[in-house]
Amino acid sequence: MKTEELAAKLKNILLLEQRRGYNNKAVLGGVEAFIQKTVLPQASDDDPQAKRILKASEKLLGYSTCAPEERSTKVKEALDLLDGKASSVFPLPNIRQAPSRSVPDLEKPISSMPGVGQRRAALFGRLGIHLIRDALEYYPREYHDRSNLRKIAELQFGNTETFIAKVKEVSVRKLSNNLNLLTARLQDETGFIDATWFSRGFVRRDLEPGMEIIVTGKVGQFLGKLKVESPEYEHLDKSLLHSGRIVPIYRSTEGLNNKLLRSVIHDIVAYHSVRIEDHLPQHLIDELSLLDLGDALYQIHFPDSWDQLEAARRRLAFDEFLEIQLGALMKQAVRRRSKGALALDVRKPQIGEFLTNLPFRLTGAQERVIQEIMHDLESDVPMNRLLQGDVGSGKTVVAASALITAFANGYQGAIMAPTEILAEQHYKGISRLVSVLGEDAPKVSLLTGSIKGKERDDLYQAVEQGEIDILIGTHALIQEGVRFNNLAVCVVDEQHRFGVEQRAALRAKGVNPHLLVMTATPIPRSLALTIYGDLDLSVLDEMPPGRQPIQTFALTPEQRSWAYNFLREEVERGRQAYIICPLVEESEKIEAKAAIEEYERLQKYVFPDLRLGLLHGRMKPREKDEVMERFRLGELQVLVSTAVVEVGIDVPNATVMLIEGADRFGLAQLHQFRGRVGRGTEKSYCLLLSDSPSEDARKRLEIVQECSDGFVLAEEDLKMRGPGEFYGIRQSGQINLKVAKLSDFGLLEETRKIAAELLEDDPDLRHYPKLRSRVVERMKTLSEAN
Numbered sequence: 001m002k003t004e005e006l007a008a009k010l011k012n013i014l015l016l017e018q019r020r021g022y023n024n025k026a027v028l029g030g031v032e033a034f035i036q037k038t039v040l041p042q043a044s045d046d047d048p049q050a051k052r053i054l055k056a057s058e059k060l061l062g063y064s065t066c067a068p069e070e071r072s073t074k075v076k077e078a079l080d081l082l083d084g085k086a087s088s089v090f091p092l093p094n095i096r097q098a099p100s101r102s103v104p105d106l107e108k109p110i111s112s113m114p115g116v117g118q119r120r121a122a123l124f125g126r127l128g129i130h131l132i133r134d135a136l137e138y139y140p141r142e143y144h145d146r147s148n149l150r151k152i153a154e155l156q157f158g159n160t161e162t163f164i165a166k167v168k169e170v171s172v173r174k175l176s177n178n179l180n181l182l183t184a185r186l187q188d189e190t191g192f193i194d195a196t197w198f199s200r201g202f203v204r205r206d207l208e209p210g211m212e213i214i215v216t217g218k219v220g221q222f223l224g225k226l227k228v229e230s231p232e233y234e235h236l237d238k239s240l241l242h243s244g245r246i247v248p249i250y251r252s253t254e255g256l257n258n259k260l261l262r263s264v265i266h267d268i269v270a271y272h273s274v275r276i277e278d279h280l281p282q283h284l285i286d287e288l289s290l291l292d293l294g295d296a297l298y299q300i301h302f303p304d305s306w307d308q309l310e311a312a313r314r315r316l317a318f319d320e321f322l323e324i325q326l327g328a329l330m331k332q333a334v335r336r337r338s339k340g341a342l343a344l345d346v347r348k349p350q351i352g353e354f355l356t357n358l359p360f361r362l363t364g365a366q367e368r369v370i371q372e373i374m375h376d377l378e379s380d381v382p383m384n385r386l387l388q389g390d391v392g393s394g395k396t397v398v399a400a401s402a403l404i405t406a407f408a409n410g411y412q413g414a415i416m417a418p419t420e421i422l423a424e425q426h427y428k429g430i431s432r433l434v435s436v437l438g439e440d441a442p443k444v445s446l447l448t449g450s451i452k453g454k455e456r457d458d459l460y461q462a463v464e465q466g467e468i469d470i471l472i473g474t475h476a477l478i479q480e481g482v483r484f485n486n487l488a489v490c491v492v493d494e495q496h497r498f499g500v501e502q503r504a505a506l507r508a509k510g511v512n513p514h515l516l517v518m519t520a521t522p523i524p525r526s527l528a529l530t531i532y533g534d535l536d537l538s539v540l541d542e543m544p545p546g547r548q549p550i551q552t553f554a555l556t557p558e559q560r561s562w563a564y565n566f567l568r569e570e571v572e573r574g575r576q577a578y579i580i581c582p583l584v585e586e587s588e589k590i591e592a593k594a595a596i597e598e599y600e601r602l603q604k605y606v607f608p609d610l611r612l613g614l615l616h617g618r619m620k621p622r623e624k625d626e627v628m629e630r631f632r633l634g635e636l637q638v639l640v641s642t643a644v645v646e647v648g649i650d651v652p653n654a655t656v657m658l659i660e661g662a663d664r665f666g667l668a669q670l671h672q673f674r675g676r677v678g679r680g681t682e683k684s685y686c687l688l689l690s691d692s693p694s695e696d697a698r699k700r701l702e703i704v705q706e707c708s709d710g711f712v713l714a715e716e717d718l719k720m721r722g723p724g725e726f727y728g729i730r731q732s733g734q735i736n737l738k739v740a741k742l743s744d745f746g747l748l749e750e751t752r753k754i755a756a757e758l759l760e761d762d763p764d765l766r767h768y769p770k771l772r773s774r775v776v777e778r779m780k781t782l783s784e785a786n
Contacts, residue, residue: 140248153190279770317740328533348408365542383514389540391675411488442469522710554701582661652680
């Protein structure tokens with residue numbers, strides 16, 4: 001770091017200390033730590049400026065142990081030594097107002113702010129800013145460093161530059177009835193440049209010759225001369241907010257530019273950040289070297305340095321993760337304290353007979369997970385476990401072992417699946433598995449929306465009288481007419497396809513039954529801890545032997561013909577194929593239209609001699625089931641589908657998965673598509689056909705080509721796309737993170753540990769009422785999102 005930069009940094013830290021009442025928090029670790037770690041190693045005494053820095057540093061010795069009055073003297077003396085010696089450094093604005101004893105009213109409408117009013121309040125509302133609190137938590141989307149000042153002669157064409165100049169002259173030219181051009185000639189000691197602004201109607205005249213302003217704008221040119229068009233500027237006699245510092249950039253809307261948005265938010269942050277009460281206990285703030293809440297809110301909006309911005313992000317991200325983890329662990333603790341579930345005997349002979357006589361050998365992962373589930377089932381605390389496993393990892397037999405345990409104890413079990421096809425598939429699979437018990441096998445039945453009339457009524461009666469041991473079905477299981485005799489174990493498959501209320505409705509069919517929820521979508525640990533932190537987690541991370549590997553090809557747009565020919569060859573060999581239409585946008589209507597057009601193009605021009613079927617989200621459930629049934633029976637050779645192609649559909653004869661526009665999908669979703677093939681004895685293939693020739697698109701698809709581990713791909717997907725697109729549908733409202741990133745595994749694990757420690761000492765957070773209030777509010781928000 002250059003000597004003048006070092007002086008500037010030290011001076012700004014001391015100015016910040018003044019504004020904060022000498023609390024020794026202007027820099028992480030305190031003023032003395034900064035001097036020891038940064039100033040002294042870099043300030044040699046071989047030039048006058050360095051000597052002044054060292055003398056100023058000497059004045060600050062013992063700063064951390066001094067009272068505020070002594071610190072004030074030390075800072076003033078150090079600034080006197082530095083004053084005027086740092087080049088082109090302007091003190092950052094003291095926008096934070098002195099605190100008072102009044103409690104901030106964060107629930108006031110944004111229209112109560114000066115300069116907003118009802119018309120502008122509607123514009124703020126478009127951004128989700130309705131209350132003062134919303135504005136305080138409306139964080140910038142990015143930051144521009146406008147602290148690097150240049151002379152006019154140093155300005156570079158095409159760059160966004162910040163410079164100080166004196167207004168030489170101002171003129172206004174009328175271009176049309178309602179359009180004006182304001183031009184200001186700006187000057188410093190190195191030259192001149194023109195700044196122009198277009199305006200409609202009234203021309204605001206706050207520029208006068210002789211004024212000194214600081215300007216930020218993109219440098220263009222006109223008739224060979226440099227100019228800046230519509231730059232932001234501020235008068236040097238005012239606090240700098242839009243220039244000369246790290247400037248926040250917010251997501252805005254038409255009619256509400258960033259300068260106005262920044263000014264309103266600045267007024268709110270300036271007033272409230274020093275008045276807001278911190279919800280974290282002080283010992284935690286000190287132990288973890290966190291910024292206090294007021295400083296964090298100030299620095300996230302108007303950072304004094306990049307280090308301070310990072311410190312603010314860490315504090316606010318810590319808060320979000322901690323609240324989520326506390327909420328999850330508190331829910332988990334309530335469940336574990338609750339009693340009333342049926343404690344099942346897991347040593348019943350039918351259970352051992354079932355596991356011993358299976359027609360295949362269980363993997364180590366399956367044995368481990370079954371033991372975890374058995375441990376839950378023998379307790380009178382209701383099981384609440386999430387089972388996640390990659391495609392083909394063998395979740396069905398694990399679920400069957402839980403259901404057999406209920407049956408062996410004289411109780412009933414149920415499986416709920418999101419579609420009729422998947423429910424029927426489970427019915428056939430479970431029936432086949434339990435048949436190893438021979439005459440002693442449980443009675444298994446299927447209930448879906450297609451079952452009507454007398455058949456449905458007879459089924460209802462049999463379930464109520466306990467004549468059916470395992471009931472498998474769709475949402476039909478939670479209809480009013482379904483009454484179980486003694487339901488002990490519930491299984492929900494592809495659980496993210498169901499809401500909280502639907503899962504609760506199934507559990508309500510019994511008295512505190514044990515619950516196992518399953519997903520074939522590999523979930524990164526960080527995401528699982530965030531969304532499903534109140535569930536116990538089991539993972540099938542081992543594939544059964546003999547499963548066919550799927551050969552994956554990442555293809556460029558130029559290889560489309562090759563992909564079509566390859567697919568045709570497989571179909572002519574008697575196999576079947578999927579073609580996934582590219583993702584257009586998040587609208588089923590538009591997706592359906594695009595899929596229909598693609599289906600018609602393929603049928604007419606590419607595969608006119610093959611039997612094609614179409615599947616999209618706008619079709620009725622019965623229509624989708626009919627198409628899938630025809631495909632499963634082999635009546636259709638190629639299934640053209642949008643991203644709605646059902647998870648868990650088992651068509652062993654399908655050996656080719658061709659994904660158009662593969663670069664538009666997430667890695668985890670591509671892996672899910674790939675899992676639709678490779679279910680039979682024949683070699684299977686996945687063709688990832690890119691729409692984009694870019695290097696980035698190629699690298700992303702090559703990751704899927706080289707990696708067959710769904711959990712590894714899920715972690716990569718989370719890093720690249722974020723949680724909002726993890727399942728291919730928006731989930732961001734469910735997680736509701738404004739600052740924290742799920743890729744920050746270290747911070748997430750740290751908050752999980754701290755949350756557990758806090759609750760161990762204080763299970764209900766009675767000693768931390770402010771923190772408890774925030775946790776309850778976040779839990780409520782997450783519950784509503786689910």
